[in-house]
Amino acid sequence: MAEENALLKEFTEKEYEYGWSIDIEADQLPKGLNEDIVRAISAKKNEPEWLTEWRLKAFRYWLTMEEPTWAHVKYPKIDFQDIIYYSAPKKKPEIGSLDEVDEELLATFEKLGISLEEQKRLLNVAGSNVAVDAVFDSVSVKTTFQETLREKGIIFCSFSEAVQNHPELVKKYLGSVVPYTDNYYATLNSAVFSDGSFCYIPKGVRCPMELSTYFRINAMNTGQFERTLVIADEDSYVSYLEGCTAPQRDENQLHAAVVELVALKGSEIKYSTVQNWFPGDKNGKGGIYNFVTKRGICAGDYAKISWTQVETGSAITWKYPSCILKGDNTIGEFYSVAVTNNYQQADTGTKMLHLGKNTKSTVISKGISAGKSNNSYRGLVRIGKNATNARNFSQCDSLLLSDTCGAHTFPYIECGNKTAKVEHEATTSKVGEDQIFYCNQRGLDTEQAIGLIVNGYCKEVLNKLPMEFAVEAQKLLSVSLEGSVG
Amino acid sequence: MSLLSIKNLKARVEEKDILKGFNLEVNPGEVHAIMGPNGSGKSTLASVLAGNENYEVTDGEVTFDGKDLLDMDPEVRAREGLFLAFQYPVEIPGVSNVNFMKSAVAEVRKHRGLEPLEAKDFLKFMKEKQQLVELSGNLAGRSVNEGFSGGEKKRNEIFQMAMLEPKLAILDETDSGLDIDALRIVANGVNKLKSKDNAFVVITHYQRLLDYIVPDFVHVLYNGRIVRSGTKELALELEEKGYDWIKDEVAAEA
Numbered sequence A: 001m002a003e004e005n006a007l008l009k010e011f012t013e014k015e016y017e018y019g020w021s022i023d024i025e026a027d028q029l030p031k032g033l034n035e036d037i038v039r040a041i042s043a044k045k046n047e048p049e050w051l052t053e054w055r056l057k058a059f060r061y062w063l064t065m066e067e068p069t070w071a072h073v074k075y076p077k078i079d080f081q082d083i084i085y086y087s088a089p090k091k092k093p094e095i096g097s098l099d100e101v102d103e104e105l106l107a108t109f110e111k112l113g114i115s116l117e118e119q120k121r122l123l124n125v126a127g128s129n130v131a132v133d134a135v136f137d138s139v140s141v142k143t144t145f146q147e148t149l150r151e152k153g154i155i156f157c158s159f160s161e162a163v164q165n166h167p168e169l170v171k172k173y174l175g176s177v178v179p180y181t182d183n184y185y186a187t188l189n190s191a192v193f194s195d196g197s198f199c200y201i202p203k204g205v206r207c208p209m210e211l212s213t214y215f216r217i218n219a220m221n222t223g224q225f226e227r228t229l230v231i232a233d234e235d236s237y238v239s240y241l242e243g244c245t246a247p248q249r250d251e252n253q254l255h256a257a258v259v260e261l262v263a264l265k266g267s268e269i270k271y272s273t274v275q276n277w278f279p280g281d282k283n284g285k286g287g288i289y290n291f292v293t294k295r296g297i298c299a300g301d302y303a304k305i306s307w308t309q310v311e312t313g314s315a316i317t318w319k320y321p322s323c324i325l326k327g328d329n330t331i332g333e334f335y336s337v338a339v340t341n342n343y344q345q346a347d348t349g350t351k352m353l354h355l356g357k358n359t360k361s362t363v364i365s366k367g368i369s370a371g372k373s374n375n376s377y378r379g380l381v382r383i384g385k386n387a388t389n390a391r392n393f394s395q396c397d398s399l400l401l402s403d404t405c406g407a408h409t410f411p412y413i414e415c416g417n418k419t420a421k422v423e424h425e426a427t428t429s430k431v432g433e434d435q436i437f438y439c440n441q442r443g444l445d446t447e448q449a450i451g452l453i454v455n456g457y458c459k460e461v462l463n464k465l466p467m468e469f470a471v472e473a474q475k476l477l478s479v480s481l482e483g484s485v486g
Numbered sequence B: 001m002s003l004l005s006i007k008n009l010k011a012r013v014e015e016k017d018i019l020k021g022f023n024l025e026v027n028p029g030e031v032h033a034i035m036g037p038n039g040s041g042k043s044t045l046a047s048v049l050a051g052n053e054n055y056e057v058t059d060g061e062v063t064f065d066g067k068d069l070l071d072m073d074p075e076v077r078a079r080e081g082l083f084l085a086f087q088y089p090v091e092i093p094g095v096s097n098v099n100f101m102k103s104a105v106a107e108v109r110k111h112r113g114l115e116p117l118e119a120k121d122f123l124k125f126m127k128e129k130q131q132l133v134e135l136s137g138n139l140a141g142r143s144v145n146e147g148f149s150g151g152e153k154k155r156n157e158i159f160q161m162a163m164l165e166p167k168l169a170i171l172d173e174t175d176s177g178l179d180i181d182a183l184r185i186v187a188n189g190v191n192k193l194k195s196k197d198n199a200f201v202v203i204t205h206y207q208r209l210l211d212y213i214v215p216d217f218v219h220v221l222y223n224g225r226i227v228r229s230g231t232k233e234l235a236l237e238l239e240e241k242g243y244d245w246i247k248d249e250v251a252a253e254a
């Protein structure tokens, strides 16, 4: 057991594999935040007056707010005046095919093991389609497959492009799910968001490929404030994947994104995230603060939203992808794997707000903690008074890899309708010494054994990821576990 | 040269001495049966040989295929060709048997300087071995031992053994929990895998298994030592008379 502990300890001490930095000439605003900066961001992006005003309203509101302290996470106070709120690569190449991509960018993706080359290969071999809109240091660098998408009337572009080309859609839906008054970080984002992705699927259209965005945080001291808006019109379907990783940094970097999903009558949105931002070094220094607001609304009857996330990165994660089940017979799902190591802290979970009749929600959360990390599940299930026959099933499992880590579960249930049925199950277990030994006896070293066991533990969630990315996510889990032992 | 040579092996668990000077020589091509009353140390022996860290070796030497076994990590012992069919196989939820065996076979092959098998060849190989122990495709596709019946788990152990083609297999009460048909199937599997180059150490309480897997030697383990060795007739004698007479003789000798 002593050796096992030593191995487990090593697991937790693995240095971040993807640490590097890329030198792309940045065009950035000075540090700090005030109305001028907000106006400057808006001006740089050539935004219409209403959007500038919206940003300013958000900024003024933000000034009246307090940073929240209720999450089970600890971090030094953030100096919001010490952050650069806008930074963009100077060149913004227009690219029609994969091989026209900036070489440095390609190299970056290759380091991540999720190169565009691989995407291309996937395309040819499996006939699978992945459209990538790479958000590189706040601004979209490239968009592929526009043609195929355009034929179907699907809009998939950077947020800034959407503001220019589809202002009516942006104006109608921006802030409709996450209003600018929502919470401290979402409000900040509303004031200063730099870019992000926009997606609109027209009525009755089934998006023929996975839509995918890779986020990277690059320039020093650059806060990331992405804004994503996905709208599925009636009876449409879309599967969207967001995957990210970041270079190694000494100073903590704030990331406060907002994702809004709107699912109209009979439509379905599947939103998957693979998150691998720099978690800080083994002493808890550096790493990304990931304070994200993600929310979807099933606005019309029979709509469905599912969130699937695999979270292995960030120093601090504060994130609750949520569903507002407004229409009757709507469905909300949340499948999550959160891995924490070293001094990482995660407070994550979901909110399922049942408003319509016969609404159904499912929550499956798998927390894996190692080292001295803290992993909390926080979930709210609220059944409104008109939500007749609402159903919820929640299952929260925690797996501990060390004696020094923490796993916590905070389930909140508010039931306003007596026909509702809400079930909550929770388990906590330690990775079994006997399981590891069994694997050892079959020739697998302890590192591989833990990789296998953890992947098996998360299978229910990994299975929900789109095929193309399930393998990648598995790889990521194993990679983050790899160093943890041996 | 013997395949496995155990000299004066002493081991303890939780401050308690279990093996108290254990000796055994196993040559390629041989089948050894180890019998003995409950708690005499049979599974402890198996655990120590497999490298379970809960068991502390306090004295003695073990060489396996000419190498110092006690010096190797458990996974290296496995890759060197030592296999243990567990008395109580563990479940690994969510990890498919196929995936598990793919990783294990790849490791063993790597250790022998071989490339991993192509997916197609691997599946063919797996199917072959599955048939050998009549393990249904359904079980092979499920998570490792998860929800398997006692007998199914035992059969899965033999299946894994067939996949890994060890030089030495230790079967710890693989027969217990098996119905008559399964017992015959498992024994047939072992007999088909038996060759002049490999060896088996079969731990059992029942003579019945030894009707199918005929041992070259039968040893009685009692109180941490081998107190009697003989041929298969010894097993018959034990079946008939129990262990008391041996215990008495040991007491008298002491």
Ligand SMILES: Nc1ncnc2c1ncn2[C@@H]1O[C@H](COP(=O)(O)OP(=O)(O)OP(=O)(O)O)[C@@H](O)[C@H]1O
Pocket: B013, B014, B018, B036, B037, B038, B039, B040, B041, B042, B043, B044, B045, B054, B087
């Ligand atoms: N992990 C352990 N912790 C404490 N005691 C142990 C442990 N493992 C074995 N023992 C003790 O060591 C002794 C030998 O156990 P062992 O399992 O080797 O017996 P066995 O011969 O295999 O018995 P059986 O025929 O019942 O399987 C027993 O007294 C048992 O309680």
Ligand SMILES: [Mg+2]
Pocket: B042, B043, B044, B087, B172, B173
């Ligand atoms: Mg035993």
